[in-house]
Amino acid sequence: MKSAAERHLADIAEIYAHYVTGSVVTFELEPPDLPEWRRRFTAVTGAGLPFLVAEADGVVLGYAYCSPWKSRPAYRRTVENSIYLAPSAVGKGLGGLLLDELLERCAANGIREVIAVIAAPGPDNPSAALHRRRGFTEAGCLTGVGFKHGRWLDTLLMQRSLAA
Known part of the structure; x- marks a missing residue:
């Protein structure tokens, strides 16, 4: 895991577009273009927050x-x-490695609480399972708050405290 750079944004945009168009794990309806990804990257890194990539x-x-x-x-x-x-x-443990590094960097930067908003929660939701394995607990569920691909969707709120 390493800090993302602007040169990674086209690949990041491609990965995210897959989820925007083919799933309900994000509530975006149109994939953001490269200028939008530059804006998001600048906002995150400008706020002193971690933005990581895993590459091989x-x-x-x-x-x-x-x-x-x-x-x-x-x-x-x-x-x-x-x-x-x-x-x-997917399914090779990379999500856990990214989340571990993200949590470490957040703690080092004085972040106290990390929230995960997980779309379409259910008993087999891999994102919820990943977050549970990393110490996140359920903080609540918002029902019917998103509409995508012809159906109303819930979100599960999960939280992990990094406070010592």
Whole structure:
């Protein structure tokens, strides 16, 4: 795992587009273009938050980052995490490695709470399972808050405290 750079953004955009168009794990309906990814990358890194990539032989296999949970100043030590893997990298433990590094960097940067918003929760949701294995606990469920691919979707809120 290493810090992402602007040169990784085209690969990141491609990975994310797969999930935007073919799944309900994100509530975006159109894949963001490269200028939008540059804006997001700059916002995350400009806020001093981690934006990571996992790559092998120069190919990005996945990425993870944290963004501010809310814009109000009282939330400044709380972030929301995002992790996406290339389809070929799913099921190989890479998501856990990315999340471990993300949590380490958040703790080093004084982040206190990390929130995961997991779409379409269910007993077999791999994202929920990954977060549980890394010490996240369920904080609540929002029902019917997203509409995508012809159906209403819930989100599971999970939280991990990094406070000592």
